[in-house]
Amino acid sequence: MTSQTKAADAPGTRDRVVRAASLLMQRQGYAGTGIKQIAQEARATLGSVYHFFPGGKQELAVAAIQHGDREFAEALSEALGAHDDPAEALTALCRTLADGLSASDWADGCPVTTTALGTAGRAPDIQAAAAEAFARWRELVEQKLRASGIGAHDARDLAHTVISTLEGAELAAQVSRSERPLTAAAHHLGRLLSLYR
Amino acid sequence: MTSQTKAADAPGTRDRVVRAASLLMQRQGYAGTGIKQIAQEARATLGSVYHFFPGGKQELAVAAIQHGDREFAEALSEALGAHDDPAEALTALCRTLADGLSASDWADGCPVTTTALGTAGRAPDIQAAAAEAFARWRELVEQKLRASGIGAHDARDLAHTVISTLEGAELAAQVSRSERPLTAAAHHLGRLLSLYR
Numbered sequence: 001m002t003s004q005t006k007a008a009d010a011p012g013t014r015d016r017v018v019r020a021a022s023l024l025m026q027r028q029g030y031a032g033t034g035i036k037q038i039a040q041e042a043r044a045t046l047g048s049v050y051h052f053f054p055g056g057k058q059e060l061a062v063a064a065i066q067h068g069d070r071e072f073a074e075a076l077s078e079a080l081g082a083h084d085d086p087a088e089a090l091t092a093l094c095r096t097l098a099d100g101l102s103a104s105d106w107a108d109g110c111p112v113t114t115t116a117l118g119t120a121g122r123a124p125d126i127q128a129a130a131a132e133a134f135a136r137w138r139e140l141v142e143q144k145l146r147a148s149g150i151g152a153h154d155a156r157d158l159a160h161t162v163i164s165t166l167e168g169a170e171l172a173a174q175v176s177r178s179e180r181p182l183t184a185a186a187h188h189l190g191r192l193l194s195l196y197r
Numbered sequence: 198m199t200s201q202t203k204a205a206d207a208p209g210t211r212d213r214v215v216r217a218a219s220l221l222m223q224r225q226g227y228a229g230t231g232i233k234q235i236a237q238e239a240r241a242t243l244g245s246v247y248h249f250f251p252g253g254k255q256e257l258a259v260a261a262i263q264h265g266d267r268e269f270a271e272a273l274s275e276a277l278g279a280h281d282d283p284a285e286a287l288t289a290l291c292r293t294l295a296d297g298l299s300a301s302d303w304a305d306g307c308p309v310t311t312t313a314l315g316t317a318g319r320a321p322d323i324q325a326a327a328a329e330a331f332a333r334w335r336e337l338v339e340q341k342l343r344a345s346g347i348g349a350h351d352a353r354d355l356a357h358t359v360i361s362t363l364e365g366a367e368l369a370a371q372v373s374r375s376e377r378p379l380t381a382a383a384h385h386l387g388r389l390l391s392l393y394r
Contacts, residue, residue, distance in 0.1 A: 029227060031225055032227065113368060120306065122225075127372065157384070160381035161366070164366040167368060169358070171310060172357070176328045181357050
């Protein structure tokens with residue numbers, strides 16, 4: 001076993017590489033992020049990065065999006081699980097998103113969006129991973145809305161708008177360096193949901 | 198006058214360069230777009246690009262965002278002007294956005310967002326231009342909501358959510374290659390606004 005494969009097999013290396021890719025692509029876009037920089041940020045050798053991701057940057061981008069997908073799904077599940085009322089859950093989630101953005105000086109938004117947008121129409125794997133992320137988030141919202149008494153058709157439709165609005169408000173907050181879009185989104189999603197229960 | 202400055206002074210060159218920068222940065226992100234490619238796409242010499250944009254790519258990105266800002270402000274104004282009811286105007290606008298996305302095979306979304314997100318926290322000029330765009334769009338919505346009888350405070354707050362939701366739905370539509378997020382957004386924004394009139 002060479003020292004290179006040892007490094008590649010060490011527990012946590014793959015994880016560190018994916019986290020670094022996710023963070024860097026979110027801040028710099030897909031094209032602005034090189035594999036060398038990812039390796040450096042993850043304290044991994046270039047060899048170990050290619051060991052885990054023989055498909056190179058495109059494969060890494062898919063893994064980065066899947067990581068962002070899981071992270072947001074966890075935050076969403078946690079908020080939805082902690083509150084019986086979906087409107088209260090969304091308010092708590094918007095608070096968490098606003099705190100995270102503000103703590104990173106408005107630099108760390110949604111890793112799925114930035115990576116996917118910078119490759120629109122040119123990387124079907126990346127697009128598919130981003131589409132799956134959005135679908136998973138909608139599914140979590142839809143289940144919660146149904147559990148709160150909203151009918152199946154309305155719940156599915158509303159889940160689209162809840163995710164679009166959260167995503168757009170996070171983006172507007174980041175661009176405007178202000179939490180106001182997220183505060184407004186929480187308030188208005190609550191009003192909207194009240195029409196269906 | 199050299200042939201280079203002649204080309205630079207020809208009417209329309211600056212415009213073509215800005216349009217090319219806007220299109221390419223929207224599709225490939227800021228980092229993924231080079232000045233040479235912009236010049237090529239705009240059928241301009243590299244010299245004429247630097248003649249108009251001595252600040253290089255960052256200055257071009259600001260101009261590209263301002264171009265995207267104006268384009269969306271025009272589409273928004275047109276929709277808001279064509280319908281007395283703001284909800285109907287937003288439905289028409291979502292229809293236009295869905296048609297545009299679908300006609301470009303889901304490749305051409307919001308040029309402001311992609312350019313701004315890929316440079317988050319590292320390019321204050323670009324961030325400021327994107328923040329101005331969002332503020333202008335909100336202002337147009339706010340005026341329309343006030344004209345339709347919604348109070349000043351509510352109109353300002355709702356304008357945040359209308360723009361966030363449109364932006365998020367366009368992005369979700371692009372990522373999911375489906376117009377459903379835009380159809381849902383139009384419907385739900387209409388329901389939301391009906392609570393305030």
